[in-house]
Amino acid sequence: DSMVMAALGAEVTVVERCPVVAALLEDGIRRAKDHWLLSHLRVQVVHADSISYLPRVTEIPDVIYVDPMYPDHEFRTTAAPKEMVILRDLAGNDTDHAELLEVAMESCTGRVVVKRPLRASTVASGSGVQPDNSLAGQSSRFDVYLI
Structure with a gap:
């Protein structure tokens, strides 16, 4: 991307x-x-690590695009490609999505876009923060949070 x-x-x-x-x-x-x-x-x-890096950025970005590694679970209808399985094994699953969204929203001037599995809940569903817009593709969804 x-x-x-x-x-x-x-x-x-x-x-x-x-x-x-x-x-x-x-x-x-x-x-x-x-x-x-x-x-x-x-x-x-x-x-x-984005959570520690973003607050230190001196040139504030207009857009932050977050593409976390999410686990292979019930949102997938087919097996993940072998390359993605290897990449997930190397990088591990990201479990700090909500904290990253919060830091990203404090660190940019325009919007934060979060790539998610099509049928997954929003990153911050437990916190009450909802995206201002969502764009869905065939297998992914892009949740847009306006600043």
Whole structure:
């Protein structure tokens, strides 16, 4: 998703807490930028936990896009692709969604977009915070929280 946003002209900072996944992202972005069609992309990878990183950012972003690793459970109707199973095994499941949403909403000026499984509850369903809008695709939903 970050490469699509960058290809559309956005300046993207990817924050990844898993060191192996961060290294894979850095390598993939470096190799993509070697191609003349993608050399203009403005993408950087930061190896950090978003909850501690976002409050320290000096240039406040307009949008924060949250794409947590969610567990393979009842929301899936088919088996996860082997690559995603390996990635989930490396990175583990993210269990601090609600806290990350709260920090993200305090750390940007425009909106926070959270990618979720299509039939999953909202990230902060227990706190009473509801998205201002939701956009559904075939397998994912994007919950939009306006600031």
